[in-house]
Amino acid sequence: MKSVIYDLIERVQSEDERIASNAITDLSFLLEMHSWNLSDEDRIEKYDSLTSREVIATKFEKGDEIKIMNFLKEEISNDNKFKAGLLFAIGQSSAKAGIPSLLEVLNDHSTEFSENEFYQAIVALEKLLFFDESMSFDEKSAIVMSTNLLKLIAQKILSLQPISRVDLKSTSLRLLASLILLEDDN
Numbered sequence: 438m439k440s441v442i443y444d445l446i447e448r449v450q451s452e453d454e455r456i457a458s459n460a461i462t463d464l465s466f467l468l469e470m471h472s473w474n475l476s477d478e479d480r481i482e483k484y485d486s487l488t489s490r491e492v493i494a495t496k497f498e499k500g501d502e503i504k505i506m507n508f509l510k511e512e513i514s515n516d517n518k519f520k521a522g523l524l525f526a527i528g529q530s531s532a533k534a535g536i537p538s539l540l541e542v543l544n545d546h547s548t549e550f551s552e553n554e555f556y557q558a559i560v561a562l563e564k565l566l567f568f569d570e571s572m573s574f575d576e577k578s579a580i581v582m583s584t585n586l587l588k589l590i591a592q593k594i595l596s597l598q599p600i601s602r603v604d605l606k607s608t609s610l611r612l613l614a615s616l617i618l619l620e621d622d623n
Contacts, residue, residue: 441495442467446508449517461522463492464505468529471497472569502530506538513542520550521557528561532569532577539565540584547593555593556605563612587616 445467448460466488470480480493509523517523527539539562550558566577590613600606 439495439498439501441491442501442505445492446505449508449512449519449523454518457519458522461519461526463488464509465522465526465529466492467495467497468502468505468526468531471502472529472531472535472571502534506530506534510538510542513546516549520554524554524557524561528557528564530565532565532572535561535565535569536572536577536580540580540586543586543589544584547589548596550593552597552600552602552605555597556602556608559590559605559609559612563608563615567615581616587613590616 442464445460445464448456449464451457451460466484470484470493475483477494481490484493506527509527513520513523524539524542527535527542529535530538539558543558543562547555547558566581590609594600594609594613597605
């Protein structure tokens with residue numbers, strides 16, 4: 438892994454909340470740039486006002502995305518206070534790295550998530566499943582159908598009643614409907 442990535446990982450663990458939060462944002466940008474396969478020119482145009490040129494210029498080596506996913510999962514398991522941001526970051530990765538990582542996190546920790554954390558998790562999942570084209574529909578479907586995702590999401594939604602966030606209600610219902618249709622296609 439490149440030193441920029443190691444530096445961001447170290448900063449995510451900082452006691453300074455601003456430093457940690459900014460590092461999570463920069464990791465999200467890196468994952469997003471990688472998953473979109475942006476050219477150098479497109480990276481600069483889209484991210485120049487958002488992050489440093491050093492982050493923009495960082496390209497992943499083989500295995501970097503998985504190493505970042507493993508780190509994010511570990512931080513969520515360790516109850517990092519920025520879980521919502523870490524979940525968002527997973528959603529910025531490619532479907533190949535993000536879906537298995539997010540499903541693992543949901544399976545292991547969703548019962549502990551706050552409304553905001555759960556919202557970030559389902560938004561990330563929806564993005565990876567239905568808006569990322571790095572995996573075929575059949576590949577995504579096979580991964581999802583090998584889990585108890587529908588039950589897990591439904592149980593979490595019921596445990597959060599009454600839900601105070603309108604966006605959580607609408608997003609979770611949309612995701613559940615999409616997952617049911619995904620299941621019916623198989």
